[in-house]
Amino acid sequence: MAENDIEALRQALECSPDNMPLCKHLAELYLRSGKANDAETLLRSSIERAGNDSGLKHLLARCFYQQGKDASAAALIEQLLRAKPEPEIHLLHARVLLREGHIERAREAYLQSIEVNPSLADEDLAERLDVKAHAKTPKERKATTPETNDEDWDVKDGKVRVATTNDTDPVDAEVERPSLNFASVGGMEHVKEQIRLKIILPLQKPELFKAYGKTIGGGILMYGPPGCGKTHLARATAGEVKAKFISVGINDVLNMWIGESEKNLHHLFEQARDNAPCVIFFDEVDALGASRRDMRQSAGRQLINQFLSELDGLGGANDGVLVLAATNAPWHLDTAFRRPGRFDRVIFVPPPDDEARAEILRIHCSGKPQDAIDFEHVAKKAKDFSGADLMAVVDRAVEMKLTAALKTGVPAPLTTKDLLGGVKEQKPTTKEWFSTAKNYALYSNQGGIYDDILDFMKLR
Numbered sequence: 001m002a003e004n005d006i007e008a009l010r011q012a013l014e015c016s017p018d019n020m021p022l023c024k025h026l027a028e029l030y031l032r033s034g035k036a037n038d039a040e041t042l043l044r045s046s047i048e049r050a051g052n053d054s055g056l057k058h059l060l061a062r063c064f065y066q067q068g069k070d071a072s073a074a075a076l077i078e079q080l081l082r083a084k085p086e087p088e089i090h091l092l093h094a095r096v097l098l099r100e101g102h103i104e105r106a107r108e109a110y111l112q113s114i115e116v117n118p119s120l121a122d123e124d125l126a127e128r129l130d131v132k133a134h135a136k137t138p139k140e141r142k143a144t145t146p147e148t149n150d151e152d153w154d155v156k157d158g159k160v161r162v163a164t165t166n167d168t169d170p171v172d173a174e175v176e177r178p179s180l181n182f183a184s185v186g187g188m189e190h191v192k193e194q195i196r197l198k199i200i201l202p203l204q205k206p207e208l209f210k211a212y213g214k215t216i217g218g219g220i221l222m223y224g225p226p227g228c229g230k231t232h233l234a235r236a237t238a239g240e241v242k243a244k245f246i247s248v249g250i251n252d253v254l255n256m257w258i259g260e261s262e263k264n265l266h267h268l269f270e271q272a273r274d275n276a277p278c279v280i281f282f283d284e285v286d287a288l289g290a291s292r293r294d295m296r297q298s299a300g301r302q303l304i305n306q307f308l309s310e311l312d313g314l315g316g317a318n319d320g321v322l323v324l325a326a327t328n329a330p331w332h333l334d335t336a337f338r339r340p341g342r343f344d345r346v347i348f349v350p351p352p353d354d355e356a357r358a359e360i361l362r363i364h365c366s367g368k369p370q371d372a373i374d375f376e377h378v379a380k381k382a383k384d385f386s387g388a389d390l391m392a393v394v395d396r397a398v399e400m401k402l403t404a405a406l407k408t409g410v411p412a413p414l415t416t417k418d419l420l421g422g423v424k425e426q427k428p429t430t431k432e433w434f435s436t437a438k439n440y441a442l443y444s445n446q447g448g449i450y451d452d453i454l455d456f457m458k459l460r
Contacts (some may be wrong), residue, residue, distance in 0.1 A: 006026070006029055006030070006033065009022065009025065009026045009029065010026060013026055013042075017046075017049065018049065018050075020046065020050055020053060020055075020056070023042065023043075023046045023056070024055055024056065024059060026042060027039045027042050027043050027046075027056075027059045027063070028059065030042065031059070031062060031063060031066060034066075036063050036066040036067045037067070039059070039060075039063045040060065040063045040064075040067070043056055043059055043060040043063060044060070047060065054080055054083060054085075054086075057076050057079070057080055058076075058080060058086070058088065058089060058092070060076060061073045061076040061077050061080070061089075061092060062092060064076065065092060065095060065096055065099075069305075070096055070099055070100055070305075071262070071302055071305030071306050071308075071309055072305070072308075072309045072312075073092075073096050074093075074096050074097075074100070075266065075306065075309040075310070077089060077092060077093045077096060078266065081093065087112070087113040087114070087115075087116040087117040087120055088113070088117075088120065089113075090109045090110070090112040090113035090116075091109070091110065091113040091114075091120050091122070093106075093109040094106045094107070094109035094110035094113065094125065094129070095125065097109060098125070098128065098129065100302075102259075103129065106129055107129045107130070107131060110122075110125060110126065110129055110131065111131065170263060170264045170267035170268075172267075172271060173246045173247070173248065173252060173268055173271060174246070174247075175244050175245070175246055175271070175275055175278075176235075176238070176244065176245040176246070176247070177238075177239075177242075177244060177245070178235045178236065178238045178239035178245050179239060180232070180235050180236040180239040181236055181239045181240045182236055182237075182240050184232075184236055184239075184363065185229060185232060185233055185236045186229075186352060186356050186357075186358075186359030186360035186362070186363055186387070187352045187353060187355060187356020187357070187359055187360065188229060188233060188349065188352070188356060191222070191233065191347050191349055192233075194220070194345060194347050195220060195233070195237055195347075198220055198345050199220070199237060199241065199279075199322045200237070200240055200241050203241045203243070203277060204241070219311060219323040219324070219325065219342050219343040219344065219345070220323070220324050220325070220343065220345045220346075220347060221285070221324075221325050221326075221327065221330070221333075221337070221338070221343035221345070221346045221347070222234075222324065222325070222326045222327075222347050222349045223326070223327050223328070223329075223330040223346065223347070223348060223349065224328070224348055224349035224350055224351075224433075225328065225350075225351060225386055225429070225430040225433040225434065225437075226328050226386070226388070226429065226433065227386035227387055227388025227389060227429060227430075228349050228350065228351055228352070228386045228387055228388075228430070229349065229352075229386075229387045230283075230326035230349050231247075231281070231283055231326060232387070233349070234247075234279065234281040234324045234326065235247070235281070237279055237322070237324065238278075238279040238322075241277065241279075241322075243277040243278055243279050243322065244275045244277070244278040244279070245278070245279050245281065246268065246271065246272055246275070246278060246279070246280045246281065247281050247283065248268055248280060248281065248282045248283070249283055249284070250284060250287045250288065252264065252268065253265050253268070253288055253303075254287075254288075259302075261303045261306075262302055262303055262306040265288075265303065265306055265307060265310060266306065266310060268280065269310040269318075269321070272321045273317065273318065273320075273321055276319070276320030276321055277320040277321075277322065278320065278321055278322065279322045279323075279324060280321060280322070280323055280324070281324045281325070281326070282323070282324070282325040282326070283325075283326050284326070284327060284328075285325035285326065285327050285333065285337075286327040286328075286329050286330070286332045286333045288303065288304075288307060289304055289307055289333050289334050289337050304334055304336075307337075308336055308337070308342065311323065311337070311341075311342040311343075312341065312342070323343070325343060326349075328433065330346070330449070330450075331440045331444060338449070346449060348452035348453060348456070350452075350456050351384055351385065351386050351428075351430045352385075352386070352387060352390075354376070354379050354380055355379075357378075357379035357382055357385060357390060358375040358376045358378070358379035359375075360387050360390045360391075361373075361375045361378055361379060361382075361390055361393070361394065361419065362375055364390065364391050364394040365394055365414060365419075368394075368398065368414055369411060369412070369413040369414065370413050370414040370415070371413040371414065371415050372415075372416075373414060373415060373416050373419060374416045375419075377416060377420075378393075378416060378419045378420060378423065381420060381423050382423050382428075383428075384428040384430050384431060385423075385426070385428045385430070386428065386429055386430050388429070389426055389427075389428055389429055389430075392422070392426050393419060393422035393423050393426050394414075394419070394422065395422075396421070396422035396425050396426060397414055397418040397419050397421060397422040398414070400418060400421060400422075401414060401418060434453075434457065437450070437453050438453070438457060438459070440453075441453040441454050441457075441459070442454070442459070
C-alpha cells in the first residue's frame with residue numbers, strides 16, 4: 001500500500017481512536033512496511049484503551065519479534081497461550097523460540113500450529129526445525145518420548161546439565177497482609193511523602209488520578225546505606241493502604257537452569273497481579289538487574305529483559321501492582337530500570353536524623369521496662385547510626401540489664417545511661433557505605449542521580 005494510503009488510515013483512526021478493527025489493520029500495514037516502531041506506538045496506546053484484546057497483543061508480539069525484542073515477545077505470547085490461542089500464536093511462538101535457540105520447543109510449537117491449520121506450513125521454518133525427522137503430532141510425541149527440552153542446558157565446571165520436566169513449577173510466594181503502617185516507621189518523612197504521592201494517594205483517590213490519566217501502580221527504587229529501613233518501609237507501605245505484600249528475595253527468582261529464572265520472575269508478577277492491589281518488593285534488586293554491560297553470559301541479560309518487560313506490564317496489566325525495590329548499590333543497576341514508567345522514582349534513604357533516631361529508639365524500647373529515658377539526648381550521641389544500628393544499641397542495653405537481673409533476680413528498667421552505654425559499644429555501620437558512595441556521587445553522577453548523597457554529605 002502506498003505511503004499516502006497509510007497516512008489516510010492513520011488520520012481516520014485519529015478521528016475514531018476506539019475503532020479496533022481499523023487499528024489492527026493499520027498496525028498490520030505498518031508491520032508489512034517494516035515500520036515496527038510506529039506499530040508499537042499505535043498498539044501500546046490501543047491496548048491501554050481496549051484492555052484485554054488478544055488480537056492487539058498478538059500484533060504487539062509480532063512487532064516485538066520484528067524488532068528483535070524476543071523477551072518482550074515471549075512474555076506476551078506466554079500470556080496469550082494461557083487462553084485458547086489461535087494457531088498463529090503457536091507459529092509466532094515457534095519463531096521466537098527458534099531465535100532464542102530452543103529448537104525442541106520451537107518444533108513442538110510449530111507442529112501444534114500446523115496441526116490445527118495446515119495452511120500455516122512454512123517450508124523454510126520447517127527445514128530449519130528439521131520437522132521431517134520429527135513429523136509426529138504433539139500428542140504422538142508426548143506418548144512416546146519423555147518431555148525433555150534439549151535446549152534447557154547449563155554449564156558448570158565444564159559439565160553440561162540438562163533440565164527435565166521433573167523440575168518443579170514455580171512456587172507461590174507468601175502473600176502477607178502487614179499490620180505495620182507509617183506510624184511504625186520512625187522519621188523518613190520525605191521518603192513517606194514520595195511514596196504517598198506515587199502509591200498511596202492513587203489508591204485512595206482513584207477518580208482524581210484517572211482524570212489526569214494517571215494509572216494506579218508504578219515503581220519506586222529506594223537506595224542508601226544498609227539497615228536504614230528500606231525493607232521495613234516497603235512492608236509499612238502495604239499496611240498503610242491495606243494492600244497485600246509479596247517480598248521477593250534473590251533465591252525466589254534465580255535458578256541454575258536457563259529460562260527458569262525468567263519463568264519464576266513472571267510467575268511472581270502474575271501472583272501480584274492476581275492479588276491486586278498488591279505491593280511486590282524486591283530486596284537487593286541489583287542482584288537481579290545488574291548492568292548488562294558487566295555481563296558475559298546471555299542468561300543474565302535475558303533475565304533483565306524479562307524484568308523490564310514485567311515492569312512495562314507486557315506480560316499482563318500492572319494496574320494495582322505497586323513495585324518497590326531496594327538496593328545498597330544503585331550504581332550496579334542497569335540504567336534501563338530508571339526509565340519513566342519503570343522505577344521512575346529513585347529515592348535516597350539516608351540514615352535517620354536526630355528526630356528520627358529518637359523515634360526509632362522509642363519504638364524499639366516500647367513494651368520494655370524503662371525509667372524516664374531521654375531519647376533525644378541518646379539520639380544526638382548516636383550520630384550516623386542506621387535504624388539497624390539503633391536496634392543493636394537497644395539490644396546491647398537489654399543484654400546488660402539481663403545480665404544484672406540474672407544475678408539479682410529482679411528485672412530493672414532501662415535508663416538513659418544504659419542506652420548511652422549501648423551507643424559506646426556499637427559503631428555506626430553507615431560510614432563504610434558513604435566512603436564508597438562518595439566516589440560515585442563525585443565522579444559518576446551523570447544526570448544528577450546521586451545529588452542527594454552530595455547534599456547529605458555537604459559536598460556541594
